[in-house]
Amino acid sequence: METARLILDGRELFSSCSIGVSIYPNDGATSLDLLKHADTAMYHAKNNGRNRFQLYDAAMNTMAEERLQLETDLPHAQERGELVFHYQPQLNLESGRIHAVEALIRWQHPDKGLLAPAAFLSLLEETGGIVSVGCQLLLSACRQTAHWHAAGFTDLIVAVNLSGREFWHETLIPNIGNALAQSGLPAHALQLELTEGIFMTDVDSAADRIRALKALGVAVSVDDFGTGYSSLAHLKRFPLDVLKIDRYFVKDLPNAPANEALISSILALCRGLGLGTVAEGIETRAQLESLRTLGCPIVQGYFISRPVPAEQIIELLGRDWLQAFDTTQHVQPKFTVI
Known part of the structure; x- marks a missing residue:
């Protein structure tokens, strides 16, 4: 994916995006499931360097659970050195x-x-x-x-x-x-x-x-x-x-x-x-x-x-x-x- 170059108020800016994709019916039977799985895939794209797209895979749920556990542990990690x-x-x-x-x-x-x-x-x-x-x-x-x-x-x-x-x-x-x-x-x-x-x-x-x-x-x-x-x-x-x-x-x-x-x-x-x-x-x-x-x-x-x-x-x-x-x-x- 290309990074967009923008000029706003005379300033040069660069913008990129990370996209998650889920496809009906393989990745979910309801709009809620599809959005949730697309969101999971989007975070996977961000974690793998950003500025890319990622198709949803069921294995990402396990990764998401591990990520949630680390997110819970992080505040204590700083406290405990x-x-x-x-x-x-x-x-x-x-x-x-x-x-x-x-x-x-x-x-x-x-x-x-x-x-x-x-x-x-x-x-x-x-x-x-x-x-x-x-x-x-x-x-x-x-x-x-x-x-x-x-x-x-x-x-x-x-x-x-x-x-x-x-x-x-x-x-x-x-x-x-x-x-x-x-x-x-x-x-x-x-x-x-x-x-x-x-x-x-x-x-x-x-x-x-x-x-x-x-x-x-x-x-x-x-x-x-x-x-x-x-x-x-x-x-x-x-x-x-x-x-x-x-x-x-x-x-x-x-x-x-x-x-x-x-x-x-x-x-x-x-x-x-x-x-x-x-x-x-x-x-x-x-x-x-x-x-x-x-x-x-x-x-x-x-x-x-x-x-x-x-x-x-x-x-x-x-x-x-x-x-x-x-x-x-x-x-x-x-x-x-x-």
Whole structure:
């Protein structure tokens, strides 16, 4: 489905929709049943990336029941401290050291175990709980990174994702300022990650919002670059610091000349605009070496490390990764977390 581009009062806006479809008589004998099942299918479309349609399937009822249970459990999860950050390292291919860690939310559910964000993040968004949870976890990430700085890793950056609801919420700027003040973390050590869709809903207002974030001294990056709405003109309009190259362009390396050409062009573009670059989704040594040859400065992915609890990061920070890559056959760390 295409995203509609609108101009309202001189502002550039983008609109998308998620559609659920149920068909008589297979999906219901009454209008009430058909509407209920179409609604279920619509939420399934939203949970699978939005901007698409979804036909109803009876198996969705089980998924809806599980979703309802998670929705019931979520408020207690925040109270009990079950929502936590795991951290995934970003490796500097020039120095061989960890340059940054991305903070990724997890739910340590008492019955279902460790849940990845795909299982519950949309619920937090829809209920509005993401704002209070995000504020709490942002402070946690800043304090943890300040602790790593105190341990001697003073150049380490922490990247924290912002949802659309968080980005547009009126408390965003004061919440970030408070987190930095309470943790003692230098502002330049905090990087806020946005997906393209967030700031493309209202381009002009988003640019103002990003400038307000930059005024705090923090860095701003755009995630999944190249898979959404971005154009070169928009990159010029937004005061960004870092582009993250989506795993879509990385997954077929090194056997994808077209992808290599695209990545090389993105890297050249970023150098010209003074932007940093991070390539995501590195799962093999061949991918890493291909990106290294192309001149990509920072990489992130399971080949380096899965997201791990904070207490496991300290071991990774002191490692000379390139020496290990160049002298030994790299063995993936055996972490059991997701």
